[in-house]
Every structure is written in structure tokens, then in C-alpha cells.
Amino acid sequence: MIMQANRLTNPELEKLGLFINQRYGLEFRQQRLELLQEAVQKRIEECEASTVGEYLNLLQQHEEEVLLLINLLTVHETYFFREPMHLDVLIRQVIPRLVRNGGQYPLIRLLSAGCSTGEEAYSMAIAALKMPGAGINWDFEVIGVDVDKEAIKKAQAGLYGFYSFRSCPKDIRDNYFERVSKESFVIKSFVKEKVRFESLNLFEPVYPEWICNTDIVFYRNVSIYFSKEQREEVFRRLAGLLNHGGCLFLSCTETLYHSNNLMSLVKNGETFYYRKQDNDSMDSRKADAGALTAIDIQYIAPDTSRKKFTPQVKTRPAITESKGLHCSPPSSKQHLLMDNKGDSCQQILTDALELVKLKRYDEAIGRLDEIIAVDSFFDQAYTLKANILLNQQSVEAAIELCQAALVIDAFCLEAYLLLGMAAKLTGQREEAIQRFKEAVYVFPECWLAHFFLAEVYQLQEESAYAKREYEVAMRILRQGNFEKHGLSFFLVPFQLDDFIQVCQHNIAKLKE
Numbered sequence: 001m002i003m004q005a006n007r008l009t010n011p012e013l014e015k016l017g018l019f020i021n022q023r024y025g026l027e028f029r030q031q032r033l034e035l036l037q038e039a040v041q042k043r044i045e046e047c048e049a050s051t052v053g054e055y056l057n058l059l060q061q062h063e064e065e066v067l068l069l070i071n072l073l074t075v076h077e078t079y080f081f082r083e084p085m086h087l088d089v090l091i092r093q094v095i096p097r098l099v100r101n102g103g104q105y106p107l108i109r110l111l112s113a114g115c116s117t118g119e120e121a122y123s124m125a126i127a128a129l130k131m132p133g134a135g136i137n138w139d140f141e142v143i144g145v146d147v148d149k150e151a152i153k154k155a156q157a158g159l160y161g162f163y164s165f166r167s168c169p170k171d172i173r174d175n176y177f178e179r180v181s182k183e184s185f186v187i188k189s190f191v192k193e194k195v196r197f198e199s200l201n202l203f204e205p206v207y208p209e210w211i212c213n214t215d216i217v218f219y220r221n222v223s224i225y226f227s228k229e230q231r232e233e234v235f236r237r238l239a240g241l242l243n244h245g246g247c248l249f250l251s252c253t254e255t256l257y258h259s260n261n262l263m264s265l266v267k268n269g270e271t272f273y274y275r276k277q278d279n280d281s282m283d284s285r286k287a288d289a290g291a292l293t294a295i296d297i298q299y300i301a302p303d304t305s306r307k308k309f310t311p312q313v314k315t316r317p318a319i320t321e322s323k324g325l326h327c328s329p330p331s332s333k334q335h336l337l338m339d340n341k342g343d344s345c346q347q348i349l350t351d352a353l354e355l356v357k358l359k360r361y362d363e364a365i366g367r368l369d370e371i372i373a374v375d376s377f378f379d380q381a382y383t384l385k386a387n388i389l390l391n392q393q394s395v396e397a398a399i400e401l402c403q404a405a406l407v408i409d410a411f412c413l414e415a416y417l418l419l420g421m422a423a424k425l426t427g428q429r430e431e432a433i434q435r436f437k438e439a440v441y442v443f444p445e446c447w448l449a450h451f452f453l454a455e456v457y458q459l460q461e462e463s464a465y466a467k468r469e470y471e472v473a474m475r476i477l478r479q480g481n482f483e484k485h486g487l488s489f490f491l492v493p494f495q496l497d498d499f500i501q502v503c504q505h506n507i508a509k510l511k512e
């Protein structure tokens with residue numbers, strides 16, 4: 001029973017509310033003052049203070065008591081793979097871009113700000129671990145912080161009941177957790193070692209060094225209890241932690257309440273996130289323009305300086321005019337799947353190839369986007385889309401897609417070939433040569449790569465090299481290997497005989 005002596009008077013309550021608000025951001029108005037009253041009464045009973053005054057003294061002298069009270073005032077509701085579209089954008093868009101721009105062995109740093117009992121931070125780690133090259137070509141670490149020390153202890157223990165998995169695919173629970181009793185599961189050590197938890201008040205006047213230089217911040221379902229000014233303050237400070245090009249995710253409902261001059265709001269389908277502007281370099285604008293076309297991202301505000309990158313497209317050589325489609329059946333490459341959607345993706349790819357044959361390119365792109373939306377590791381969807389876009393002269397978008405495909409599969413022949421074609425189209429011959437050579441390295445019998453290489457050498461007036469490459473292309477073609485170019489599909493302009501004739505013609509010309 002609640003004793004009247006344990007009730008704070010209204011002025012006392014308001015004073016305490018203000019103190020907590022200033023130190024921890026939590027806002028207390030009307031009904032929430034009632035919540036504060038109940039929490040105080042509970043704490044008074046638990047610590048056996050005889051009067052309100054005694055308890056308030058205790059609060060002033062012991063930070064630990066403040067934290068215990070905060071624990072009762074904060075909402076810790078969380079679960080694995082909450083708002084999974086954020087994780088999807090993370091692994092499909094954000095991390096691949098950061099990895100690509102991150103130099104030799106990039107280390108991507110992720111922060112779960114207001115991580116509660118750890119489900120969000122572990123979900124981020126699991127999603128990242130599923131990405132190609134994680135721990136091999138690039139690495140990552142996740143830090144989870146929360147003001148509530150009890151929540152942090154639970155996060156560190158990594159022990160969860162069924163309720164935490166209520167929205168989580170079962171295969172994730174099976175693969176990343178060990179069942180330790182009928183009701184509980186513990187996170188496996190290879191995930192746990194990627195995540196670190198620390199208690200931290202986001203209103204701390206100075207943030208510790210170990211959360212600075214972060215690339216990705218998840219700050220979801222935390223700001224809802226803060227006042228407008230405090231929301232803005234934390235948002236600004238978290239933006240300050242981000243490296244250039246870094247991204248910040250809020251929950252869907254929170255996004256609308258934030259605005260800031262440091263960040264661009266990025267829309268990806270139905271998902272929004274904030275991106276800290278890169279250094280104002282052409283490189284970053286290129287990447288943005290690519291992302292825009294690649295998966296229908298719109299920059300909304302406030303980045304008024306951002307110009308859409310306009311590729312310099314020179315007149316297109318006849319060889320790139322698409323007159324027909326030659327395709328082998330889709331390869332049986334293994335894809336890392338978020339779930340078991342491989343078969344339907346293969347079917348959609350086949351449909352998309354049919355649409356391309358019928359020159360219904362927009363519909364084909366629509367189908368390919370469907371694949372990318374459910375399986376971000378399906379590299380053929382990226383490269384086929386890149387191929388279509390390249391034929392439509394959307395060079396930068398095509399390049400972006402090829403680069404995404406190469407993050408997924410470093411030996412993606414189509415990607416190298418398309419990058420070579422894109423470089424050739426924009427007059428970057430050295431780059432084109434490099435890319436076609438890489439294609440040959442991946443698949444030496446790829447006559448198309450030899451053919452394109454020969455063309456660029458010819459443009460460079462390197463006749464001996466050009467002749468040699470035409471001869472190699474012709475030799476492979478004469479063996480009847482027209483279909484065996486090593487590609488799962490390719491839009492090529494001629495039939496076999498045409499190619500052989502072009503090779504013969506050019507060799508004769510080069511001899512003159």
C-alpha cells in the first residue's frame with residue numbers, strides 16, 4: 001500500500017522532474033508526472049526511506065540511486081530484428097558503400113545508442129556478419145550504449161527468452177544463438193566478440209573517445225521521451241560523432257521530428273535515414289548519384305548544394321548498341337540469403353531476361369529491383385540492371401551497380417566487363433583496358449573481354465596488342481564457343497559470324 005507520506009507534493013515532483021530532465025533528457029508532463037510519482041514511491045519502499053525528504057537527500061548524494069530511478073522511468077522495449085528494413089538498407093546500401101570507400105581493410109564502426117538489453121546491437125552484428133567479406137576483406141565492430149546499467153549487464157550476458165525473438169526469423173535464432181534451457185538462448189561467441197556494451201548517458205557533457213569516429217548510428221525509439229530541444233541536442237551530438245558519409249537511423253516515427261543542417265535525409269523506398277555529407281568531392285557526388293539510380297533513393301533535404309552527377313558520355317560506338325540478347329541459364333552461384341528466397345529470385349531473373357529480350361527495359365528493371373529488395377546479395381540482379389542502364393547511357397548508375405556486385409563477388413565477370421565498357425564510353429581508355437584485363441583474369445576464355453580489349457587498344461593505336469587480342473577472340477569463337485563467354489547473360493550487338501567478321505576486318509586493317 002502506498003503511504004501518503006511517500007507522495008511527493010506537486011512542487012517537489014516538478015523539481016525532481018526538471019532535475020531528471022536536465023540530466024537525462026526524460027521529459028515529465030501531466031501523465032508522465034504520475035509515472036514519476038509511482039517510480040519514486042517504489043524506490044522509497046525498496047530502499048526503506050522513511051520520508052520523501054530522506055529519499056530526495058539520498059538521490060542527491062548517490063548517483064547509483066538516480067540510475068535505479070531512471071531504470072523505472074525508461075522503457076526498455078526492444079527485440080531482435082526490429083524494423084528490419086533498416087538492417088536491410090544497412091547491409092544493402094550503407095556498409096557496401098563504406099567498404100568501397102574505406103581503403104585497404106576498412107573497419108566499419110557501428111553504434112547502437114540507447115541499446116537497452118542489446119537486441120538491436122546484436123541484430124546489427126548478425127546482419128553485418130552475413131555480408132560477403134566480413135572479417136576477411138573488411139571488418140566491423142558494434143558498440144551498444146545505454147544509460148541503464150541493468151540493461152547493459154543483460155546485454156553483456158547475451159541471454160534472451162522467446163519474447164526477444166518475436167519478430168526474428170527462426171534461422172537467425174538457430175544459427176546465432178545457443179539454446180541453454182527450455183526458455184532461453186545465449187548469443188554465440190563469434191557474434192558476441194563483435195559487440196561491446198557500455199553504460200552511457202547520451203546527455204553526458206562530453207562523449208568518451210571510444211564512441212567517436214563512428215560510421216553508423218542506430219538511435220531508435222530513444223528520443224520519444226525527450227523534449228524537442230533535447231532531441232535536437234542529442235541528434236546534433238550524434239551527428240557530430242559520425243565520420244563523413246556516415247549514417248544515422250531513427251525509428252520511422254521519430255524521423256519526422258528531426259532536422260539538422262549537418263545531415264541529408266535519404267529516402268530508400270519506404271525507409272528514411274540521415275547521411276552526413278561527404279567532403280564536397282566529386283567522388284562523393286558520384287557515389288550519391290549512383291545510389292540514386294541504383295535503388296530509387298531520393299535526397300530530400302537539406303542538401304541544396306548537392307548536384308546530380310552528370311556523366312560525360314561520348315558518342316556511343318556501334319558495338320554497344322543492343323541488338324540482341326545472348327544468355328546462358330543463370331549460374332548456380334551460391335548466394336548468401338537473408339532468408340530462403342533464392343529460387344524465386346532466380347525465377348524473377350529469368351523473367352527479367354525475357355523482358356530484356358522483348359526490349360521492355362523499364363519492366364525488366366522493375367523486376368530486378370524486386371530481387372534486390374529481397375536478396376541484396378544477388379549480384380546478377382545488379383549486373384543485369386547495370387547492363388540495361390549502360391545501354392541507356394546511364395553510365396554512373398551502371399558503375400555504382402557494378403561496384404556493388406563486386407563487393408558481393410570479387411570475381412564477378414559481368415561487373416568487370418561492364419565497368420570496362422563504361423570506361424570506354426566515357427573515354428577513359430586506360431581504365432577500360434584495366435577492367436577488360438581483369439575480366440580476362442577472371443575468365444581467360446571470355447572472348448568478349450578479348451574483343452573489347454582489342455577495340456580499346458585499336459583506339460589507342462597500339463596495333464600489335466589490338467591484333468593479338470582480336471586473334472585470341474577469333475580463336476575462341478572459331479572453336480564454336482560463342483555461348484561460352486563465361487557470362488550468365490550479356491547484351492551483345494552481333495551474332496557469332498558478325499563478330500568473327502569484325503575481328504577479321506580489323507586484323508586486316510591493323511596490318512596495313
Ligand SMILES: C[S@@+](CC[C@H](N)C(=O)[O-])C[C@H]1O[C@@H](n2cnc3c(N)ncnc32)[C@H](O)[C@@H]1O
Pocket residue numbers: 024025074075076077078079082113114115116117120145146147148151200201202203219220221222
Ligand atoms: C525503447 S528502448 C530502445 C531500444 C532499441 N534502441 C530499440 O529500438 O529496440 C529505449 C532505451 O533508451 C535508453 N535511454 C533513455 N534515455 C537515455 C539516455 N539519456 N542515454 C542513454 N540511453 C537512454 C533507455 O534506457 C532504453 O533502454
